[in-house]
Amino acid sequence: MNVLSMIPLLPLHLLVLMPVAVAASVFFLPRRAYQAVMILATLAMALFAVRLFIHVRWTGEITELVAHWPRWVAIRLVADSISAPLVLLSAIFIVAVLIFSIRAGYTDRTFMFLVVMLEAALFGVFLSADIFNIYVLMELGMLTVAILIMYKQDKQSVYDAMLYLMMNFIAMSFMLLGIGYLYRITGTLDLEGITLRLAELQDPRGAIVPWAMIMTAVALKAALLPLFGWLPRAHGAPSAPAIVSAVLSGVQVKVGVYLLVRLGAVFLPVVDARLFFLAIGFLTSVAGFLLAIAQKDIKLILAYHTVSQVGLIVVGLNLGTEVAFWGGMYHLINHALFKGLLFLTAGVIIEEYHTRSYNEIRGVLRHMPAVGIATLAGVLGITGAPLFNGSISKYFIQQGLQGNLGEIGLYLINLGTILSFVKYATILFGKPTAQGRPARDPWVAGISLLFGLACLAGGILGGPAVALIYGPQYAATGALSGEKVLTFFLTLAMGVLLYRFVVQRIGAFLQAVRGFKFSFNQVTVFMTVFFALLLGYGYVLG
Secondary structure, three states: OOOHHHOOOOOHHHHHHHHHHHHHHOOOOOHHHHHHHHHHHHHHHHHHHHHHHHHHHHOOOEEEEHHHOOOOOOOEEEEOOOHHHHHHHHHHHHHHHHHHOOOOOOOOHHHHHHHHHHHHHHHHHHHEOEHHHHHHHHHHHHHHHHHHHOOOOOHHHHHHHHHHHHHHHHHHHHHHHHHHHHHHHHOOOEHHHHHHHHHOOOOHHHHHHHHHHHHHHHHHHOOOOOOOOHHHHHHOOOOOOHHHHHHHHHHHOHHHHHHHHHHHHHOOOOOOOHHHHHHHHHHHHHHHHHHHHHOOEHHHHHHHHHHHHHHHHHHHHOOOOHHHHHHHHHHHHHHHHHHHHHHHHHHHHHHHHOOOEHHHOOOHHHHOHHHHHHHHHHHHHHOOOOOOHHHHHHHHHHHOOOOOOHHHHHHHHHHHHHHHHHHHHHHHOOOOOOOOOOOOOHHHHHHHHHHHHHHHHHHHOHHHHHHHHHOOOOOOHHHHOHHHHHHHHHHHHHHHHHHHHOHHHOHHHHHHHHOOOOOHHHHHHHHHHHHHHHHHHHHHOO
């Protein structure tokens, strides 16, 4: 702690601007020199993020008015107990994946610059307390993500990236219109100012329309049902580099979840939408794992499970109990670890086996031991196996459902997750189907195993980890009780039996499900329907 206190506490605007400033200022260095500088720069940003987190956690939140303009006029940046951990997560995640891919052929100067630009946009969204500034930074992140998806210029990836852009452009148009309407009502773009002005409205229903517009865009960013059609195309794009899929699933999709929390609190004087998003979160989680079970492509299995796990996080955040809320926030971090790991190792496996079909990949543990062990750790994490991180966050979420019929729904989600990864885990065992000796890359093996170790540490130290990151102290020993361990293994046995006697015998049905993809027109119709549902909920039940 004393050593870390020697690291300077950067002004928040520098934390956002510095990554891009450094990346641009040394852009014309030779490739190797540029890579070295950017690794050092992202390491420095991770240390600055650690310093920020320590200050917020033990001293209190930091507020900065950019250019010292008056409050509610200036762009306000805030680091608090929710945003500071996400900044730290993003910083550590970005430096880890850059080191992971340092020897990859695609990791040139432009690619690294784009990744760092996305890092800056993430920092900005998490720290900004100005809703228009959030909109601008989300647009910047969206454009950066689209370029990264199509970076290898494969025809299918370009098509997927353009669909991603168009779907998100429509959503961001909803958000921009909502922000304009909201500014007309409240006269400010500052989140705290908006909350205060909304509380003073004589007729709070006057703000339902801008709320519905903004939350429709946020729901699409969070990939909630029925607006997740863009996510499998973006995260599972055929030629998108492994670290792009990892970053998108690990940290970028968390922007939508974060804004559900942040903007939900802002609009609380107008409408309490927790019940609405609780139901949507559950349906999203179920739809995600059902679609994941139908896939053969290992990246699409992981992509649809990002949808499912985001749904589970949203359930935790909207149950209305503190333990479930912080369980959801902890699962957000855990998901970044195990799903980022699984996407990284999936990319390596695809390159080695020259296929994306789980049917054609076997023996990863024997052929690529480090990658196989790391993949197994990710699978154990996402399924909530005892001693792994997912078990702790799921346990806390379940505590919010104790004695409630909704607890059955959580068991259903866990069964669906385990069934999907019983299928996915078949790639680890058996006789290797790849030929020759795999390429050895210590950076790939080292980062993969570190992610796997983090999944294990997040389970063994789950209770203290939540206390360290967020503050509330909850006993996590119940996650290792005999009942919970027995429940996991019974669910695992049920998942194996369902895979063996059901999933493997309904190939024609699963093929029909695989053939269905959300089109641009369908997603735009779904956005309109979702907006109408929010309006109805806001006016009738809000």
